[in-house]
Amino acid sequence: MKPRSLVLGGAGFIGSHLTEALLREGHEVTVFDKIGIKRDNIAHILPDIKFIEGDFLDEHFTGTLPDGMDYVFHLVSTTLPATSNKNPVYDVTSNLAPSVHLIQACAEKKIKKFFFISSGGTVYGVPKDDLISEKHPTEPINSYAITKLSIEKFLGLYKYLHGLDYTVLRVANPYGPRQPYDKPQGVIAVFMSRILNDKPLEIWGDGNQLRDYLYIEDTIEAFLTVLKKETPSDVYNFGSSIGISVNDIINQLKDITGRDFEVIYNDTGNVGVPKNVLDSSRAKEELGWAPKTELKDGLKKTWEWFSDKLGK
Ligand SMILES: NC(=O)c1ccc[n+]([C@@H]2O[C@H](COP(=O)([O-])OP(=O)(O)OC[C@H]3O[C@@H](n4cnc5c(N)ncnc54)[C@H](O)[C@@H]3O)[C@@H](O)[C@H]2O)c1
Numbered sequence: 219m220k221p222r223s224l225v226l227g228g229a230g231f232i233g234s235h236l237t238e239a240l241l242r243e244g245h246e247v248t249v250f251d252k253i254g255i256k257r258d259n260i261a262h263i264l265p266d267i268k269f270i271e272g273d274f275l276d277e278h279f280t281g282t283l284p285d286g287m288d289y290v291f292h293l294v295s296t297t298l299p300a301t302s303n304k305n306p307v308y309d310v311t312s313n314l315a316p317s318v319h320l321i322q323a324c325a326e327k328k329i330k331k332f333f334f335i336s337s338g339g340t341v342y343g344v345p346k347d348d349l350i351s352e353k354h355p356t357e358p359i360n361s362y363a364i365t366k367l368s369i370e371k372f373l374g375l376y377k378y379l380h381g382l383d384y385t386v387l388r389v390a391n392p393y394g395p396r397q398p399y400d401k402p403q404g405v406i407a408v409f410m411s412r413i414l415n416d417k418p419l420e421i422w423g424d425g426n427q428l429r430d431y432l433y434i435e436d437t438i439e440a441f442l443t444v445l446k447k448e449t450p451s452d453v454y455n456f457g458s459s460i461g462i463s464v465n466d467i468i469n470q471l472k473d474i475t476g477r478d479f480e481v482i483y484n485d486t487g488n489v490g491v492p493k494n495v496l497d498s499s500r501a502k503e504e505l506g507w508a509p510k511t512e513l514k515d516g517l518k519k520t521w522e523w524f525s526d527k528l529g530k
Pocket residue numbers: 226227228229230231232233250251252253255272273274275292293294295296335336337338389390391392398403404
């Protein structure tokens with residue numbers, strides 16, 4: 219019998235790529251996503267999946283779960299790092315509480331494994347090390363990250379109480395085709411859409427802040443790796459382990475796009491921590507996972523997709 223997987227947030231950027239990959243792996247896939255959500259990302263695979271439309275805040279869904287699921291992939295987030303501090307209570311009610319309902323339902327239904335995407339870019343807070351390993355202290359400075367960590371901890375609790383197996387993927391900054399470009403997250407997608415619309419690129423701070431970017435195919439390979447390797451109920455970092463500045467990205471985009479665009483430096487925005495680069499050696503040593511796509515190749519593929527989509 220085919221393995222049965224449920225992908226929450228499967229119509230989104232990462233979720234749609236994951237859904238495609240699970241279908242390729244021979245899974246029967248059910249996607250759960252928002253009522254009225256655009257289905258562009260999964261239009262080509264809609265006949266191959268079951269789609270459940272609903273609201274993550276609706277306990278009727280998170281508390282019951284479709285029957286017969288083997289694997290549950292939780293990729294819904296109702297908030298973003300950049301804006302979550304404006305309303306932390308909303309994070310607790312709309313992210314944390316529904317996630318606990320979902321985890322509880324998964325424990326009751328005795329699914330085989332729960333996979334949760336956490337945030338390598340935010341759960342550690344202000345980095346003390348050049349490369350951040352899973353052992354680095356977690357001192358989040360936004361509500362989004364506190365919520366991610368709390369969900370991780372609840373998974374640990376349900377493992378302890380009910381034997382629910384899980385793996386947490388603390389992913390760096392994924393980028394690639396289908397990334398939303400209308401949100402304060404995903405600088406590469408935002409920049410590409412602005413270039414295609416002849417708008418200036420706005421940079422918060424001096425553009426020297428370093429981040430860790432992971433191409434979507436490598437991100438999806440991380441999911442497939444933890445699925446196939448039957449990882450312990452634990453937490454893994456997945457990143458490139460290379461610090462790239464916003465200015466580096468701008469320079470690469472000049473080469474790749476061949477376009478002359480205006481760059482505006484803005485000191486008033488929240489720049490975040492100066493550096494956040496993940497140490498992914500545990501995933502490499504224990505699971506044999508390593509990113510394969512170099513930034514310039516990933517940017518090229520992403521640019522091709524955006525040029526095609528935005529038709530300029
Ligand atoms: N993109 C990143 O940089 C990044 C980095 C680390 C972790 N993550 C995490 O990965 C996950 C997926 O992110 P993404 O970048 O693909 O974002 P996305 O916005 O493309 O996908 C999220 C999906 O969740 C769905 N969703 C949101 N609220 C919902 C609700 N109330 N009910 C039902 N569905 C709802 C959305 O409709 C969307 O399809 C999120 O949990 C995010 O926190 C993202």
